[in-house]
Amino acid sequence: MMKKKVMAAMSGGVDSSVAAVLLIDQGYDICGATLKLFGNDIETPCKISTCCPLEDEEDARKICCKLGIEHFVFNFSAEFNEEVIQKFVRSYEMGNTPNPCVDCNRFIKFRKLIQKAILMKKDYIATGHYAQIEFDKMSGRYLLKKAVDLSKDQSYVLYTLSQQDLSRTLLPLGGMFKTDVRKIAEERDLINSRKPDSQDICFIKDGDYAGFLENEMGVESPKGKFVDIHGNVIGQHQGIIHYTVGQRKGLGVAFGKRAYVVNKDKDANTVTIGDEEDLYSNRLEARHLNFIAVEKLISPMKAMVKTRYSQKETEAVLHPIENDEILVEFKNKQRAVTSGQAVVFYDGDIVIGGGTII
Numbered sequence: 001m002m003k004k005k006v007m008a009a010m011s012g013g014v015d016s017s018v019a020a021v022l023l024i025d026q027g028y029d030i031c032g033a034t035l036k037l038f039g040n041d042i043e044t045p046c047k048i049s050t051c052c053p054l055e056d057e058e059d060a061r062k063i064c065c066k067l068g069i070e071h072f073v074f075n076f077s078a079e080f081n082e083e084v085i086q087k088f089v090r091s092y093e094m095g096n097t098p099n100p101c102v103d104c105n106r107f108i109k110f111r112k113l114i115q116k117a118i119l120m121k122k123d124y125i126a127t128g129h130y131a132q133i134e135f136d137k138m139s140g141r142y143l144l145k146k147a148v149d150l151s152k153d154q155s156y157v158l159y160t161l162s163q164q165d166l167s168r169t170l171l172p173l174g175g176m177f178k179t180d181v182r183k184i185a186e187e188r189d190l191i192n193s194r195k196p197d198s199q200d201i202c203f204i205k206d207g208d209y210a211g212f213l214e215n216e217m218g219v220e221s222p223k224g225k226f227v228d229i230h231g232n233v234i235g236q237h238q239g240i241i242h243y244t245v246g247q248r249k250g251l252g253v254a255f256g257k258r259a260y261v262v263n264k265d266k267d268a269n270t271v272t273i274g275d276e277e278d279l280y281s282n283r284l285e286a287r288h289l290n291f292i293a294v295e296k297l298i299s300p301m302k303a304m305v306k307t308r309y310s311q312k313e314t315e316a317v318l319h320p321i322e323n324d325e326i327l328v329e330f331k332n333k334q335r336a337v338t339s340g341q342a343v344v345f346y347d348g349d350i351v352i353g354g355g356t357i358i
Helices: 014-025 053-067 077-093 100-119 163-167 178-187 209-216
Strands: 005-009 029-036 071-075 124-126 131-136 141-146 224-227 233-237 260-265 270-274 280-291 301-306 314-321 325-335 342-347 350-357
Touching (some): 005 014, 014 029, 014 053, 014 124, 014 178, 029 100, 071 100, 077 100, 077 209, 100 163, 141 163, 233 270
Parallel strands (some): 005 124, 224 270
Antiparallel strands (some): 141 350, 224 233, 260 270, 280 325, 301 342, 314 325, 342 350
């Protein structure tokens, strides 16, 4: 029987490296693939090793050499710029707070890599994400499930995967704990066994989103007015790209009490400031939906919901509304629901689907 062929995404980090090791141990025919996501027009100098594309690529090459597998580098910088960076910029310009990792997974790390794998006659791709894929015979659908290690679970940023994506993907780390992954890397003497996990957005230095938008991408964000929840002018802001809903520090103005960003209005160029209680809402609307566990939402459904990656789930009811959008009503009010972020729906450890908060 011929071995199944797998193209393993190799970022240079410990997770993807151990994923490749596990697949080799399981008898798959493996090759490694590193994605070049930055072109000459976008420089990303940084202070931590996990953000340096050239060093990561070299680490991935060394790991593949040690494992005795072929290593390919695919230049997706043009696609990454169009599908991830430019969308990030446009979203911020509109006053939203996007999650570029979701778009990167959807359009680059899975869709483009699967296309390459098919062209090269591979059966699957594999990544080092912490989540699980399971085929449900009853529904005839592939399911995306949370990782066993809930502290590392990445199902939230994978909610956009299609049935085709899931059928072509292996996630070897979904049933493991991070401590065991590190242990395997050390036992196999992998050069990146102690390499720190990547942090923040890969194409932005030091987490300075506004600096990237202004200095690297040429975004102009004029000063405007701080207003209270009644519309009264209470100060001047430095441009809406400098603020996000829920922000308290770095407002640049002393309001005499704790004050939070509760809304941004691109058209009026205002940033609304309020008390913490003003951050709480009992509903949201979302679009650009993708459902995994079901084909489509056709009637109200109870679910557990997350509106941020690190947030605990909360009870809600999902209501389908017109224009393929959805209304989410929370059992308990939620803090700092932010347009542009992902909202993901769960049934236990199963991802029902998700969308973009509007």
